[in-house]
Amino acid sequence: MKITIDLTKEDYWNMNKFVMFHIPKYRNLLMLTFISLPIIIIAMLRFVLDYSWAYSIIIGILVSALSAFYMIFSIKRKVMRLVKTNAGTVGKHAIELNGEGMYETTEYNNLEYSWKEIEAIKSDKDYIYIFVNSVQAINIPKRAFADDEQEQAFVHQLEQYTHKKIS
Structure with a gap:
């Protein structure tokens, strides 16, 4: 056949997204990053810099969300650059x-x-x-x-x- x-x-990007979100090795790494980053930021703000719990949680979640978007778009930019060169x-x-x-x-x-x-x-x-x-x-x-x-x-x-x- x-x-x-x-x-x-876009097909190439969709394949890379599939790998990131469906292949256990890469999905687990992403999840670990998305879960650990807010915890680390909240802990640093609360215990190291002595901010309030509410402020620490809000800033921790916002910074983590922005980091996640940046990471995804950074990966997409690299994938699209790879398409141009290969x-x-x-x-x-x-x-x-x-x-x-x-x-x-x-x-x-x-x-x-x-x-x-x-x-x-x-x-x-x-x-x-x-x-x-x-x-x-x-x-x-x-x-x-x-x-x-x-x-x-x-x-x-x-x-x-x-x-x-x-x-």
Whole structure:
């Protein structure tokens, strides 16, 4: 089975967001940061600088919220910069599945993955992610399929070859 997709910068960002918020290793790190930062700020304001509890909590939450937004937008800026410098990240991609493996072809490179190299297959409402390691995935927008039937045939073939269920 062969499909052609046209990846955009937004598709690439959505894949990175998926990794950040759904892959346990990265999600747990983000959660630890989002939980520990307000606690540290509140403790410093209350016990080191001797501010009131109310002031410490309000400032701690505000600073943490601003830090979270800054962190997300900083990551997005880095991802978008990466897209500009790595030719072949966005644009036309041909994905072919056969008994020997999966092939990804772009204007700039040809990649081949044996079925043993596929670590996981994940999905959300807009994408199918085929992970070849913990952070690198082949991002397939569901809009690339003509209809639900073609998408289901692709998923079935992926599951059959990899012996992994999509999650």
